[in-house]
Amino acid sequence: MGFVTGQLVQPYRDRPNEGTLAIYTEFSPMADPSFEAGRPGESAIELGRIVDRGLRESRAVDTESLCVISGKSVWAIRIDLHIIDNGGNLVDASNVAALAALSTFRRPECTLGENGQEVIVHPPEAREPLPLIIHHLPVAVTFAFIGKENVVVIDPTHHEEAVMGGSMTATLNTNGDVCAIQKAGGEGVLQSVIMQCLRIASVKAGDITSKIKSAVESYNTERSLRKIKRHNPSPAGYKH
Numbered sequence: 001m002g003f004v005t006g007q008l009v010q011p012y013r014d015r016p017n018e019g020t021l022a023i024y025t026e027f028s029p030m031a032d033p034s035f036e037a038g039r040p041g042e043s044a045i046e047l048g049r050i051v052d053r054g055l056r057e058s059r060a061v062d063t064e065s066l067c068v069i070s071g072k073s074v075w076a077i078r079i080d081l082h083i084i085d086n087g088g089n090l091v092d093a094s095n096v097a098a099l100a101a102l103s104t105f106r107r108p109e110c111t112l113g114e115n116g117q118e119v120i121v122h123p124p125e126a127r128e129p130l131p132l133i134i135h136h137l138p139v140a141v142t143f144a145f146i147g148k149e150n151v152v153v154i155d156p157t158h159h160e161e162a163v164m165g166g167s168m169t170a171t172l173n174t175n176g177d178v179c180a181i182q183k184a185g186g187e188g189v190l191q192s193v194i195m196q197c198l199r200i201a202s203v204k205a206g207d208i209t210s211k212i213k214s215a216v217e218s219y220n221t222e223r224s225l226r227k228i229k230r231h232n233p234s235p236a237g238y239k240h
Contacts, residue, residue: 001081001082001084001097002079002080002081002082002094002097002098002100002101003079003080003101004077004078004079004080004101004102004105005077005078005080006075006076006077006078006105006107007075007076007078008068008073008074008075008076008110008119008121009073009074009075009076010072010073010074011067011071011072011073011074015063016067016070016071017064017067017070017071017074018063018064018066018067018074019063019064019065019066019067019074019075019076019077020063020066020074020075020076020077021055021056021061021063021077021079022052022076022077022078022079023048023051023052023055023078023079023081023098024048024078024079024080024081025044025045025047025048025080025081025082025083025094026044026080026081026082026083027041027043027044027083028082028083028084030084030085031083031084031085031086032083032086044083046184047081047083047090047091047094048081050091050140050169050180050182051081051091051094051095051098051140053171053180053182054095054138054140054171054179054180055098055138057179057180058136058138058171058173058177058179058180059135060134060135060136060137060138060173060179061077061102061132061133061134061135062132062133062134062135065132065133066132068110068112068119069112069117069119072117073119075107077102077105077107077132079098079101079102081094081097081098086158087157087158088155088156088157088158088159088160088161089142089155089156089157089161091140091142091169092140092141092142092155092169095138095139095140095171096139096208096212099137099138099139099212100212100215100216102132102134103131103132103134103137103212103213103216104216104219104220105131105132106124106129106130106131107129107130107132108121108122108123108124108127108129108130109121109122109127109128109129109130110122136173136174136175136177137173137174137209137212137213138171138172138173138179138180139171139172139173139204139205139208139209139212140169140170140171141154141155141169141170141171141172141200141201141204141205141208142154142155142156142167142168142169142170143156143167143168143169143170143197143200143201144156144160144161144164144166144167145164145165145166145167145168145185145187145189145193146160146163146164146165147165150187150189150190150193152193152196152197154200154204164185165185165186165187166183166184166185166186166187166189167183167184167185168181168182168183168184168189168194168197169181169182169184170197170198170201172198172201172202172205173205173209174205174206174209176202178198
């Protein structure tokens with residue numbers, strides 16, 4: 001499960017005109033008996049790093065558009081990922097959740113006061129919230145390598161992960177750009193196998209992107225209909 005929040009903060013000194021994007025993960029014991037409540041363990045930290053690397057290093061979200069006042073006020077976007085059921089391949093599931101949450105998130109519109117320094121945050125009833133500017137969707141596709149023969153399994157289950165010698169997550173967009181690659185485990189993998197995985201990942205990324213966009217479009221349509229119903233109530237006390 002993923003959700004996005006935003007708040008106005010002071011930007012980093014070396015990036016005065018850019019907002020920020022951060023990812024936080026939480027592994028619920030309900031998802032897997034091996035998960036402990038409290039501080040995130042190594043698995044949670046590594047999961048966040050892989051998803052974060054694919055999103056931030058590929059500059060998927062336009063952080064410059066999050067600037068309100070240069071050097072003083074920018075939007076800090078936070079993605080929270082909660083793992084509530086571990087069926088395997090949490091990286092890909094978390095990546096899809098993050099992309100869907102970012103695509104449906106709306107931040108309040110801001111304007112400057114008369115002095116040009118005061119930030120006025122408008123409630124959604126006054127002004128329509130704004131979507132994030134997302135240049136592309138970096139989709140993670142994970143492969144597991146099992147045995148000395150390097151048997152490749154795409155989208156490994158929880159049981160397949162238990163016997164794999166290593167794994168690789170390739171993050172690509174529909175343009176075929178490789179946004180990030182993460183190789184885990186001690187088993188070596190042939191170059192030809194890696195190239196084959198990238199070709200498969202490119203096809204899968206296109207398929208997953210289409211599904212995300214379709215789901216987001218349906219969600220936005222339903223949200224628009226709910227808003228129309230809320231603003232156009234039937235006249236009370238109308239008589240024939």
